Amino acid sequence: MDKFIQLTLTGLTNGAIFALVALGFVLIYKASDVINFAQGDFLLVGAYITYGMIVQVGLPWSVSVLLAIVAAVVLGVVVERLFLRPMIGEPIISVIMVTIGLSSLLRSIVTSIWGTIGRQFPAFLPSQPLNIAGAVVPADRFIAIGMAVVLLIVFTLFFRYSREGIAMRATADDQQAALSMGISVKRIFAIAWSIAAVTAALAGIIVANITELSFFAISAIGLHVFPVVILGGLDSIPGAIIGGLIIGLLESYVGGYTPSTLALRTVFPFIVLIIILMIKPYGLFGEIRIERV
């Protein structure tokens, strides 16, 4: 039983992180119909800037995290302005490839500065083990879940009540109608990219905190987001959260209860993805699009 609880908690932690990353992903898709293959690299940027500020510059962690957030906002705005705005109205494959090119560019910048060797992250979250119903879990996992939940609530409230949030939902619903109501769609795109970069950066910092600063592990999370968003529906924010938790839990259970030599853990989310696509192509909460010639 304690193994089950252990796996559940691990799954929830990973799920919360997936949900955070997926949130930014869905946000960009909703606002601008762009699939962002560079989402995993935003995680890298957040984690490595924080690392650099704490270890190499010697700033306190709170300031470092703040700086990483500021950097993410700037990155989001710059990326949107320079790379994505010329792509409005271009075919899907062009838009996908631009984000892939961006991913390659960001990776080369990060690796040229910090290399790809795993590093000890100066964990600032407390990590003493807590004993819950027989399962031993480090405290930082709970803080990670808690932070993810808080961020998700903040964003949900933002979309519901703030002026910008409502404008974003309007843009997602119908760009032309939003434009005619006086909403600056360009500004909305920039905000969407900044928020996505910030959530991803925070997720990167959390991941680095509870494991280590590993280039490959963190950038792999970018691919893990696809099963999550497909399960939840590409354009649904609640879908991203629930999808994240489901994939996180499934992955954890599959990893825990099948022989580790099979390494089913890594491929299982993708098998789920194919099955969902075959049964329910628009995911659990995605909006079904009707096409006309």
Added chain:
Amino acid sequence: MESGIFHTTYESDMALRRTPIMRWRIILAVAFTVIFPFIGNSYTLTLADQIGIAAIGAIGLNILTGFTGQISLGQGGFMAIGAYTAGVLTTMVGMPWWLTIPIACVVTALVGAFFGIPSLRLKGLYLAIATLAAQQIIQWAIVRSPLGTDALVVPPIKVFGQSLNRLRIGSFGGIDFWFYWVIYFFLALTILFAVNLFRTKIGRAFIAIRDQDIAAEVMGVNLFRYKLMSFATSSFIVGLSGALLAQYRGIVNYERFTIDASIFYLAVIIIGGLGSVSGSVYGAIFMVLLPATLSNLGQSLSGSVPGLARLIPFVQQAVFGITIILFLILEPEGLAKIWRDIKDYFRLWPFSY
């Protein structure tokens, strides 16, 4: 330049190369390809072989993505199927190398068609993500199979009982020299096949699906059937490039066929030109020569700039990303369009249009 040419028969009007200058260009290209191995050294031959294999793979992907409009991120996985089939048949079954290549193509075509089944219900982004899943699943299956993560060593090709590496005629020989002919023979076949494919009913159906699939279905194109055919045809050629790679390199390693390979080939066809057979070849030349040039440049400068050699891989990756982005923003139709513009300029010269 093209004035004074009158087609008096349907055959001449429908020929692939309709004007004398087109024919001259193709003769020059073929002549250059034939002469090249005799003037090149082993380094340039290695690059030429890489270009040939990349061009075959790119034509395969272009049939699916550029002509049928089905975005595939599973190219690396399909190439892996071709390469491993050829490798396993050679090492474990002991088949002659030339027989493994067609078998690898057929196996890859079947696997490609299988992973094309979701395309019945999915399109665009969703299909791209489904092929991404195919890539991950194939990679997992290979690593977890008895083959594992170890590289599969394919014995060197033997002709008349002698290893191809040692076979020499005069000063010419070595695997790069001999395989050059194999690769460019298959490349020529692939180009001829692909160019003619889009003059047939099947090829036209592919293009109709790309342009507007619902409209194509209304006009009587059986979507599912043609999409599967496109997946199978494309994978057949991709399998060919994988099998050639296995036989040429003599070593098959799954790390060569990860998602990065899929991305590389997408970049090749984007930069070369989506929906253009010649563009696939231009793209392959460009994308193989670009990192090689950067690395040579870096090496020659590393004497004067200390620490530059360490930066070369990062610069290559950054330039890869920047090239994709710049092409998409400045010339979305790729090198094929640039070449067409150049030809148009000279055709209309001295008038601007």
